[in-house]
Amino acid sequence: MKFASESEYLAYLDDVKQFLWTEIDPLVPQIEKDEYIPFDDLRPKFRKHHLFDCLVPETYGGLGLSTVEYAPVLKEIAKVHGGIRAQLHVHNSSVHLMEAGRPEQRHQYLPKMAAGDLMVCFGLTEPDSGSGLDSKSSAVRQGDVYLLNGRKHLITNAREAGLFAVFAFTQESDGSHREFSVLLVERGMPGFTVEPLAHTMGCAGGSHDMLLFENVPVPVDHVLGHTGMGSELLLAFLEISRVFIAVAALGTAERSLELAVNWSKQRETFGKPIATRQAVQGYLAEMATDVYALRHMILDALRKYDAGQRIPEESSMCKLFGLEAVGRVTDKSLLVHGGIGYLKSSPIEMLYRDARLNWLEEGTPTIHKLIIARTLLEEEFEKFGRGDELF
Ligand SMILES: Cc1cc2nc3c(=O)[nH]c(=O)nc-3n(C[C@H](O)[C@H](O)[C@H](O)COP(=O)(O)OP(=O)(O)OC[C@H]3O[C@@H](n4cnc5c(N)ncnc54)[C@H](O)[C@@H]3O)c2cc1C
Numbered sequence: 345m346k347f348a349s350e351s352e353y354l355a356y357l358d359d360v361k362q363f364l365w366t367e368i369d370p371l372v373p374q375i376e377k378d379e380y381i382p383f384d385d386l387r388p389k390f391r392k393h394h395l396f397d398c399l400v401p402e403t404y405g406g407l408g409l410s411t412v413e414y415a416p417v418l419k420e421i422a423k424v425h426g427g428i429r430a431q432l433h434v435h436n437s438s439v440h441l442m443e444a445g446r447p448e449q450r451h452q453y454l455p456k457m458a459a460g461d462l463m464v465c466f467g468l469t470e471p472d473s474g475s476g477l478d479s480k481s482s483a484v485r486q487g488d489v490y491l492l493n494g495r496k497h498l499i500t501n502a503r504e505a506g507l508f509a510v511f512a513f514t515q516e517s518d519g520s521h522r523e524f525s526v527l528l529v530e531r532g533m534p535g536f537t538v539e540p541l542a543h544t545m546g547c548a549g550g551s552h553d554m555l556l557f558e559n560v561p562v563p564v565d566h567v568l569g570h571t572g573m574g575s576e577l578l579l580a581f582l583e584i585s586r587v588f589i590a591v592a593a594l595g596t597a598e599r600s601l602e603l604a605v606n607w608s609k610q611r612e613t614f615g616k617p618i619a620t621r622q623a624v625q626g627y628l629a630e631m632a633t634d635v636y637a638l639r640h641m642i643l644d645a646l647r648k649y650d651a652g653q654r655i656p657e658e659s660s661m662c663k664l665f666g667l668e669a670v671g672r673v674t675d676k677s678l679l680v681h682g683g684i685g686y687l688k689s690s691p692i693e694m695l696y697r698d699a700r701l702n703w704l705e706e707g708t709p710t711i712h713k714l715i716i717a718r719t720l721l722e723e724e725f726e727k728f729g730r731g732d733e734l735f
Pocket of ligand 1: 474
């Protein structure tokens with residue numbers, strides 16, 4: 345179901361916003377208190393308001409939104425609650441990963457993902473190694489299966505997912521054909537367990553758990569695409585998903601700015617609203633400048649992506665600038681709120697914590713600086729090496 349006109353799309357966006365602010369926002373205090381998102385109760389509502397199928401192509405029963413059209417949806421979710429944003433972000437970004445599968449894999453999984461019957465998560469990060477090609481997870485072929493061993497941690501939606509896209513090295517039993525690949529592991533496969541990890545600082549209520557694989561027999565046809573596609577899939581998937589993290593940062597930053605502006609007009613000291621103080625105006629102006637810059641960087645990157653261009657540098661720049669901008673904006677919004685902003689009853693307290701996840705998800709600042717520098721210094725890197733390992 346593609347929208348026939350701009351006005352139909354805008355009506356959809358209005359519906360999503362209305363749903364988020366009238367039905368989800370009132371649940372936020374309880375979610376924060378319990379540190380638990382009641383996903384099974386929310387699933388039918390997310391389905392009704394098309395939050396699972398935004399990015400699934402129409403052929404597979406989704407809305408087939410472009411990334412420019414999807415961004416306002418994700419941004420609004422981030423304004424309301426970071427935990428729900430992280431949950432839906434991983435599900436929706438995983439659509440891009442699954443689209444790289446073979447035709448029968450796309451037919452098998454994408455319609456279920458669109459309906460929200462199947463949550464898919466991706467397992468890249470490991471407790472005992474760096475991400476990507478440093479992976480210690482391995483899958484050795486034995487007849488019709490790969491026996492998967494290894495550990496992944498901090499995996500979002502580990503509690504809710506039915507399918508786990510696991511990055512690991514596949515190889516033949518004699519050690520040959522060692523290739524970085526993605527295996528589709530189903531919940532319930534023998535030898536696969538999920539171990540809960542501690543609650544998070546912000547983006548509360550979701551699951552970010554440990555996946556343990558002990559001789560899990562993964563059928564050979566459960567390799568996403570084909571063996572050896574791991575690096576290619578990882579780079580392509582992260583390229584767009586990292587811009588979506590910047591979109592989430594933009595949502596958090598926009599709401600933080602709006603709260604600061606409103607509070608500065610309400611709060612009076614020495615008989616005048618603090619909005620009349622130049623120092624406070626300075627904070628607001630700096631926040632608005634960050635928001636404006638981030639919004640336009642993202643739009644540029646997404647337009648290029650929708651036009652079919654590769655955007656590795658743009659993606660890392662959006663992610664890097666986004667995490668720095670949302671850090672600055674939430675800092676300043678907290679300062680404008682004064683002490684009242686530090687109380688859990690104030691929304692800026694939650695947004696401040698939510699923003700810190702944007703710093704870590706899908707690559708830390710150092711990693712993004714490395715990617716950006718690599719494109720600037722390609723020749724030097726070739727001659728002298730990169731100084732840092734990456735992927
Ligand atoms: C709530 C939450 C949800 C997450 N969800 C997922 C998920 O769904 N799937 C998933 O796979 N992962 C997930 N992650 C993991 C996340 O992507 C990683 O935590 C993040 O990329 C950083 O990797 P790390 O934790 O291994 O840090 P480390 O690699 O231990 O890094 C520690 C520090 O060292 C620096 N560093 C490390 N290696 C290098 C290098 N080669 N060069 C320069 N500096 C380096 C880093 O920049 C960082 O500052 C999640 C994390 C959190 C907190």
